[in-house]
Amino acid sequence: MSSKEIQVKEYTVRAHKRQIHTRVFNFVCKQCDQSTSRETYGPRPLYCETCRPPGTPKKSQVTAPAKKGKPRAKVYRSDVDFQKSS
Ligand SMILES: [Zn+2]
Numbered sequence: 001m002s003s004k005e006i007q008v009k010e011y012t013v014r015a016h017k018r019q020i021h022t023r024v025f026n027f028v029c030k031q032c033d034q035s036t037s038r039e040t041y042g043p044r045p046l047y048c049e050t051c052r053p054p055g056t057p058k059k060s061q062v063t064a065p066a067k068k069g070k071p072r073a074k075v076y077r078s079d080v081d082f083q084k085s086s
Pocket of ligand 1: 029030031032033034047048049050051052
Protein backbone atom coordinates (compact mmCIF):
# COMPACT_ATOMS: atom_id res chain seq x y z
CA MET A 1 0.00 0.00 0.00
CA SER A 2 1.36 3.36 -0.97
CA SER A 3 -0.10 6.65 -0.05
CA LYS A 4 0.36 10.08 -1.40
CA GLU A 5 -0.92 13.51 -0.74
CA ILE A 6 -3.28 15.09 -3.15
CA GLN A 7 -4.43 18.65 -3.31
CA VAL A 8 -8.15 19.13 -2.95
CA LYS A 9 -9.39 22.38 -4.35
CA GLU A 10 -11.77 24.45 -2.38
CA TYR A 11 -15.16 24.74 -3.86
CA THR A 12 -18.46 26.12 -2.87
CA VAL A 13 -21.86 24.86 -3.63
CA ARG A 14 -24.24 27.36 -5.05
CA ALA A 15 -27.66 27.73 -3.68
CA HIS A 16 -29.85 25.36 -5.48
CA LYS A 17 -33.10 23.65 -5.34
CA ARG A 18 -33.15 20.11 -4.40
CA GLN A 19 -35.94 17.70 -4.48
CA ILE A 20 -36.28 15.75 -1.35
CA HIS A 21 -38.56 12.95 -0.71
CA THR A 22 -40.81 13.73 2.12
CA ARG A 23 -43.51 11.65 3.55
CA VAL A 24 -46.25 12.29 5.98
CA PHE A 25 -46.14 10.28 9.12
CA ASN A 26 -49.14 9.75 11.24
CA PHE A 27 -48.03 9.21 14.76
CA VAL A 28 -48.70 9.99 18.37
CA CYS A 29 -46.60 12.72 19.86
CA LYS A 30 -44.45 11.53 22.68
CA GLN A 31 -44.87 14.72 24.58
CA CYS A 32 -48.51 15.64 24.35
CA ASP A 33 -49.92 12.25 23.38
CA GLN A 34 -51.90 13.75 20.58
CA SER A 35 -52.19 11.88 17.40
CA THR A 36 -50.82 14.05 14.70
CA SER A 37 -49.27 13.94 11.31
CA ARG A 38 -46.13 15.55 10.21
CA GLU A 39 -44.28 15.78 7.00
CA THR A 40 -40.72 14.81 7.28
CA TYR A 41 -37.92 13.67 5.10
CA GLY A 42 -36.04 11.85 7.76
CA PRO A 43 -36.99 9.16 10.16
CA ARG A 44 -40.31 9.00 11.86
CA PRO A 45 -40.73 12.03 14.07
CA LEU A 46 -41.45 11.67 17.73
CA TYR A 47 -43.02 14.99 18.49
CA CYS A 48 -45.70 17.06 16.88
CA GLU A 49 -45.08 20.43 15.39
CA THR A 50 -46.42 22.10 18.49
CA CYS A 51 -43.99 20.43 20.82
CA ARG A 52 -41.12 20.54 18.40
CA PRO A 53 -41.70 23.31 15.95
CA PRO A 54 -39.69 22.92 12.81
CA GLY A 55 -36.84 25.25 12.24
CA THR A 56 -35.65 25.51 15.77
CA PRO A 57 -31.97 25.07 16.15
CA LYS A 58 -31.11 21.80 17.73
CA LYS A 59 -28.30 23.21 19.75
CA SER A 60 -30.51 25.28 22.00
CA GLN A 61 -29.57 23.53 25.18
CA VAL A 62 -26.42 21.87 24.23
CA THR A 63 -23.59 24.16 24.97
CA ALA A 64 -20.14 22.86 24.73
CA PRO A 65 -18.92 22.38 28.25
CA ALA A 66 -15.83 24.28 29.05
CA LYS A 67 -12.94 22.15 29.91
CA LYS A 68 -12.94 21.76 33.59
CA GLY A 69 -9.83 21.87 35.63
CA LYS A 70 -6.46 21.02 34.43
CA PRO A 71 -6.05 18.78 31.52
CA ARG A 72 -4.76 15.58 32.78
CA ALA A 73 -1.62 14.45 31.24
CA LYS A 74 -2.22 10.99 30.12
CA VAL A 75 0.33 8.68 31.48
CA TYR A 76 0.47 5.42 29.79
CA ARG A 77 1.95 3.11 32.22
CA SER A 78 3.81 0.29 30.83
CA ASP A 79 3.43 -2.00 33.75
CA VAL A 80 0.47 -3.65 32.18
CA ASP A 81 1.19 -7.25 31.80
CA PHE A 82 0.43 -8.20 28.32
CA GLN A 83 0.15 -11.83 27.88
CA LYS A 84 3.33 -12.87 26.42
CA SER A 85 2.97 -15.22 23.61
CA SER A 86 6.03 -16.82 22.41
ZN1 LIG B 1 -46.89 17.25 20.89
